[in-house]
Amino acid sequence: MKHNEENIIQGLINNGYKARFGTAFDDASNIFKGIAGFSILAFVVYLIASFILSAFVGMLIPGNPVDMVSLMEVIQSGDEDLMNELILEANENPNYLPSIINYLTQSALYPILYSVFTMARKYDTHQNVDFSDLFVHYRDGKFLTLFLLTMAVNVIAAIGFVLCIIPGILVYIFLILSIPLVIFADANVKEAITYSYKVVSKDFGTFAVALLAMVGIIIGGFLLCCVGIIAAMPFTFILIYSLYKHVIGFPGETSEIDEIGTDIYKDNPYMK
Template sequence: MKQNVESKINELLVTGYKTSFNSVFGKASDIFKGIAGYAILAFVVYFIASMIISSVIGLLFPVAAMDYNEVMDTIQGGDNEALRDLLTQYSQNTSYIYSIVNNLITAALYPILYSIFTMAYKFDNYKNVEISDIFIHYRDGKFLNIFLASLIISIISMIGIILCIIPGFIIYAVTLLVVPLIIFADADIKQALNYGVKLGFKDLGSFILLLLSIIGVLIVGLLLCCVGLIAAVPFVYVLIYSFYKEIVGFPDNHTEIDEIGTDIYKDNPYMNS
């Protein structure tokens, strides 16, 4: 993890920090206007890929083959409860396999959505955003950490929601900055989870408010005939980027991402005057 970012976070954990949501939303709106096309394209690519892969998984793991003799014997026995339990068992066996494989594939596709963080950073620092940025985290050496972090967060959050909705909700909230720490601060999984969660609990109210804002944005997108989700989902990631910048920021303002793309002021002759 970058030393200056780690030092900044440790300082924040001691002194605390304040978050201005007016600033976060304002900055997110300005950035989204500049990268909307690319961000929406990233979401569409992710959505289509996930739908295709989910369909393939469904074909590979169809409903478990039933022992029809056993089923017929159960039917003839007239025990409706036993029949229901038998059918449930077949369904669950397939469901568990499908869920595991589907979660693994979904986590592997998340870097496409997380590329929106990189797009936001580049635009925010006067860099050209490119279509190839959609797949940047498959080639920048951070895929494994992003994949594992996404998987861990999904599993823990799911368990929290199953046990009780509130713990799951809190887990989602305090882990919002985990992936940005991997992308922008070069944190490994342990560091990202450790510092991300600590920052979350340092000002839990702000993180919960952000999560509620995210849910609100998605609900609005859903109400707009679901079409609004095409813009709402990418905007959520820009919002998280803006939140990360508001809290952690970029102490050195120079990362690997700075080397990607081109300075629009340098390349545009109309801006050289």
Template sequence: MKHNEENNIQQLINGGYKAQFGAAFSDASEIFKGIAGFSILAFIIYFVASTILSSFIGLIIPGNPMNVEDIMEILQSGDENLMNELILEANENPNYLPSFINYFVQSALYPILYSVFVMARKYDTHLNVDFSDIFVHYRDGKFLSLFLLTISVNIIAAIGMVLCLIPGILVYIFLMLSIPLVIFADANVKEAIKYSYKIVSKDFGTFAVALLAIVGILIVGFLLCCVGIVAAMPFTYIIIYALYKQIIGFPGESSEIDEIGTDIYKDNPYMK
């Protein structure tokens, strides 16, 4: 993990802080206006790739040993005995392999969505966002960490949901900063989970409000004929980015202002 970010995080954990969700939301709105096109394209590419691969997995590894046509005939016949036999056979011969493979495939595609974080940062630093940014995490050495973190968070949250709904929700709140910690602070999976939990616990209320807002945005996206989700999903990632920027920031980066006054002759053999 980057030394400057880790020191900054330790100070936040020791001294506490108070985030402003309203300011983060406004910031996210401005950033989204600047990267809407590429961020929406990232979601579309993710969705199309996910759909195609899921269909392919279903074709090569059928989830049910029975022929699809036979199943349809039984359902259309209305014969209760045959339908009961169908249910019993499905229970006796479950095939979860396609679901497991599909889950790992989905997790491997999530870095396409996470590219929105990089786009937001580039826009913030006045750099041009381009098409190649959508696949940035497949070449920047962070794919494995993001892949494993996605699986870990979803498994922990799923366990929480099964035990009781509230623990599952808490997992998503406490680990909200885990992805940007990997992307911007070079945290590994263990560090991302640990530090996200510790940071969020210092201002739990703000992140609870953030999750409610994110859920609300996604619901509105679905209600808009499901088309709105194309914009709603990337916007939620930008909200998380804005919170990360406000709370942790990027202490390891030097701005143009910081570089003003730097001795350009130092360590430059051509300008001595």
């Protein structure tokens, strides 16, 4: 993990802090206006790739087929015992392999969605965003970490939802900064989970409000004839980016704008 970011995180953990959700939300709105096209494209590409791979997996490894003729005969007969027997027979040897492979492929496609974080940072630092940014995490050496982290977070959250729903919600709140920590601070899976939990726990209320806002945005997207979800999902990623920026920041980065007005003679032996 990057040394500067780790020092800042330790300071936040030791001293505490108070984030401003309103400021982060306004910042996210401005960034979204600048990269709306490419961020929406990332979500569309993810959906298309997900559909194609799921269909491909379904053709190669079909689940347990149901004998439709027998099913119709049992329904027409109205015999509940035969119906139960048919259901037990169909579930006797369930084939979970297609579901497992689909889950793995979905996790492998998530870096396309995570490219929105990188687009937001490029826009923030006055760099041009282009189509190739959609696949940046397949070539920057962070794919495996993002893949494993995605599976870990979703599995932990799924266990939480099974236990009593609320633990699953808490998982997503506490680990909301884990993906940006991998992308911007070079954290590994363990560091991303640990530091996200510790940082969020210092200002849990703000991040809880952020998650509720994101859920509301996604629901609003569904209500807009489901088309709005195409814009709602990328916006939630940009909001997470904005929260990360305002809480942890990018201490190891300097842009051309940041360097304007600095002393070019300082620490330069050739210009003294």
